[in-house]
Amino acid sequence: MSLHKVVANAEEAIKGIQSGQTLLLGGFGLCGIPENCITALVKKGVDQLTCISNNAGVDDFGIGLLLQTKQVKKMIASYVGENDEFERQLLSGELEVELIPQGTLATRCMAAGYGIPAIYTPAGVGTEVADGKEVRNFKGKDYLLEYAFDADYAIVKAWKGDTKGNLIFKDTARNFNPLMAMAGKITIAEVEHLVEAGSLDPNDIHTPGIYVNYIFQGEAYEKRIEKRTVRN
Amino acid sequence: MALTKEQIAKRIAQELQDGFYVNLGIGIPTLVANYIPEGIEVELQSENGLLGMGPFPITGEEDADLINAGKQTITTLAGSVFFDSAMSFGMIRAGKVDLTVLGAMEVADNGDIANWKVPGKMVKGMGGAMDLVASAKNIIVAMQHTDKAGNSKLLKSCSLPITGRACVKKIVSDLGVFDITENGFVCIEHAPGVSIEEIKAKTAGRLSIHASIKEMNV
Numbered sequence: 001m002s003l004h005k006v007v008a009n010a011e012e013a014i015k016g017i018q019s020g021q022t023l024l025l026g027g028f029g030l031c032g033i034p035e036n037c038i039t040a041l042v043k044k045g046v047d048q049l050t051c052i053s054n055n056a057g058v059d060d061f062g063i064g065l066l067l068q069t070k071q072v073k074k075m076i077a078s079y080v081g082e083n084d085e086f087e088r089q090l091l092s093g094e095l096e097v098e099l100i101p102q103g104t105l106a107t108r109c110m111a112a113g114y115g116i117p118a119i120y121t122p123a124g125v126g127t128e129v130a131d132g133k134e135v136r137n138f139k140g141k142d143y144l145l146e147y148a149f150d151a152d153y154a155i156v157k158a159w160k161g162d163t164k165g166n167l168i169f170k171d172t173a174r175n176f177n178p179l180m181a182m183a184g185k186i187t188i189a190e191v192e193h194l195v196e197a198g199s200l201d202p203n204d205i206h207t208p209g210i211y212v213n214y215i216f217q218g219e220a221y222e223k224r225i226e227k228r229t230v231r232n
Numbered sequence: 233m234a235l236t237k238e239q240i241a242k243r244i245a246q247e248l249q250d251g252f253y254v255n256l257g258i259g260i261p262t263l264v265a266n267y268i269p270e271g272i273e274v275e276l277q278s279e280n281g282l283l284g285m286g287p288f289p290i291t292g293e294e295d296a297d298l299i300n301a302g303k304q305t306i307t308t309l310a311g312s313v314f315f316d317s318a319m320s321f322g323m324i325r326a327g328k329v330d331l332t333v334l335g336a337m338e339v340a341d342n343g344d345i346a347n348w349k350v351p352g353k354m355v356k357g358m359g360g361a362m363d364l365v366a367s368a369k370n371i372i373v374a375m376q377h378t379d380k381a382g383n384s385k386l387l388k389s390c391s392l393p394i395t396g397r398a399c400v401k402k403i404v405s406d407l408g409v410f411d412i413t414e415n416g417f418v419c420i421e422h423a424p425g426v427s428i429e430e431i432k433a434k435t436a437g438r439l440s441i442h443a444s445i446k447e448m449n450v
Contacts (some may be wrong), residue, residue, distance in 0.1 A: 028280045028317070029303040031296065054317070081356030082303075090355060099348075099355070102279065103321025103363030110318040122325065122366035126397035129362065159297075171314055172281050173297040178316045206316075223296035229304035231288040 003024040005165045005215050006194070010040035013188045013214045017153055019046045020073075024109065024149065024180040025063060026188070030226045032173030033062050034157040035128035036190045036218035047071040052149060054105060054176055056080045061224055067095070078102035078172055082226065101129065104146050104180055111148035113182020113211065118147045154184025157218070158207070161191035162200050165209030178207045190218040233425045234406035239450040240374050241403050242267040244333055246442045246449070247372060248274050250426075255279060255324070255336035255364060258302040260374040264333055277329055279320050279360040284312030301360065321360065325367045332368035334361060336375045336400075338390045341416035341437030343400040345373065346392035358395060365396030377405040377434050384436035386410070386417055407431050409448060415440055 007013045013102055014037055017023070020149055041049075041079050049072050057064035066072050067085050074096035080086050089095035095129030100108075101123040110117050120143035124130050134145040156177040159170035169177055181187050189207075194217035235243070239261035248254065248264075252274045256262050265287075268274060276285040278300045285300060286307035294305040323329060338346040345365055347376060348358035365371060378384055386403065403410040408431055409421035416438025419431055424447055 017355075029299065031280070031299050031303070041450075076358060079357040079359035087355065091352075097355070098356040101358055101362035102317065102360040103324065106321055108318035121363070123321075123363040125366060127362065127395065128393050129358075169316075170296065171297040172278070172299055174314055174316050175281050176317050179318050225294060225296045225305060226299070226303040227305070228294055229288045229306075230291045230294065232290055 003164070005030065005209070005212060007214050007216045009216055010036040010047060010190060010218065011043070013037060013190070013216050014040050014044060016186065017041070017044070017046055020048040021046075021152040022050040022052065022150070023050055024151045024154040024184055026154070026175070026177035026180045028054050028172065028175035030057065030062050030224050032157050032169065032175050032177055033057070034155045034190050035221055037155045037170065037188060038062065038065055041066060041071065042069055045052050045071070048073045050074040050076065052076040052105070054078050054102060056083050056086045058082050058226065059085050061222070070094070074098065076100065078105050106176060107182040108146055108149045109179035112150070113179060116148060118145055120144065121146055149183050151184055152186065154180040154187040156181045156187065156189050158189055158191045160193045160195060160199045160200060161189055161215050162195050162209070163215070164197040165189065165212030165215050166197075166200060166205045167191065167207035167212065168200060168204055171205050174206065181207045182211045186213045188214045190216055192218065192221060234377070235423045235450060238263060240404050240406060242450050243409065244372055244374055245446055247331065247402070248272055250274070252330040252332045253277055253283070253328060254333070255329050257334070257361070259335045261335060262302060274344065277320070277323070278306070279317070279324065279364070281315050281317060282308070282312060283315070284309045286316050293383070317332070317405040321363050325341060326364055327367060327369055329368060331370045331372065332364045333372050333374060334364065336373045338385050338387055338392055339373055339375065339400050339403055340387050340389045341412065343398040343412045344390050344394050345396055345400050347391040348395050349393045357439045361395050365399045366427065368399070371400050372402045372404060373400050374401070375403060375405050377407040384434050386435045386437050388437045407434065418442050419445060421446055422449070423448050
């Protein structure tokens with residue numbers, strides 16, 4: 001891996017992504033999503049993508065943008081309830097969808113990043129999620145065998161990053177991002193603030209730069225709020 | 233009179249114990265946070281990566297980076313902590329969360345729950361519900377007793393694809409409180425003004441009435 005990780009922008013970062021590849025995309029809802037890279041993927045026009053992400057964005061933001069342009073062949077997610085175009089493509093059969101439990105999604109990323117081929121989890125035992133999967137009993141309880149993800153690219157969003165690719169996430173925008181960062185064969189990180197190596201306290205870093213291949217400072221973050229809720 | 237959503241939440245809040253770590257699902261369960269009894273301290277876990285969830289923010293202090301599992305803007309409290317999604321479900325699977333409250337479309341009298349899919353109609357996904365029901369020590373379901381057409385949602389067996397098997401311990405519906413035992417649903421409380429006859433008529437699964445049934449205090 002090259003130690004020269006800093007690239008100018010999203011277009012340069014995603015340059016190597018090809019049609020038909022599998023992408024892990026960080027974020028929960030619209031929180032902590034790689035906005036710049038999604039925009040760049042729409043512009044690049046790669047299609048037949050398999051996207052693995054907790055959600056599928058909303059109609060006009062996040063992964064929803066890639067659905068509108070029909071660049072996604074298959075979506076692997078845990079919850080997709082906020083997107084009409086998604087539902088339309090799913091019910092019409094245009095889009096392949098695999099729904100998996102959220103903890104399973106997270107842990108399959110973690111396993112990939114830890115070099116562990118598979119995990120056993122109780123989530124989904126006795127449900128249609130278990131169809132065709134190996135079940136093993138440990139201490140009287142059944143568990144499903146679930147495999148680590150095997151994805152070509154991971155695209156994540158962090159709050160701060162340095163020129164060595166070390167990442168710090170903010171608040172609940174952390175979610176799947178550090179896990180996916182570990183899980184990609186190639187990992188692209190877009191950050192709100194890119195600083196020189198040495199500027200971040202090593203104690204504060206969530207994702208070590210060894211997991212990150214390309215890093216750039218994103219621009220014009222919209223950071224849209226999906227459900228603005230106040231107490232007044 | 234059948235209970236309002238707020239009354240269902242208020243009754244569930246009476247199940248909270250001091251020191252509990254609690255995960256509240258989307259919908260009625262979220263309202264439980266508004267009725268935490270005086271003198272009881274619980275810590276709310278939000279499975280998108282927060283322990284110590286605070287109230288909704290005041291206008292102007294919403295932060296796009298700080299949301300709950302229902303994607304609503306929220307706040308932190310003194311002692312709150314953030315973590316990634318694998319650790320979040322790690323603490324759930326490891327049994328560290330004391331109580332899970334979630335909604336349901338159907339519950340069977342053996343504790344099976346269905347709340348993630350209506351084939352051909354609604355395909356939103358299970359989110360974290362399958363992980364939660366597979367591991368939670370104590371699951372309370374908040375639900376309407378019947379659907380809009382008046383059909384019972386407390387059944388002999390679920391007609392919809394299930395989320396988890398034999399996991400629900402207690403139901404608080406708009407008509408009453410039900411323990412789930414080897415003998416099916418056991419009605420331990422009825423809503424004010426709701427008769428045992430009505431509960432019997434609207435429950436399709438095996439039902440018995442506890443000898444010392446009382447009126448819900450809501």
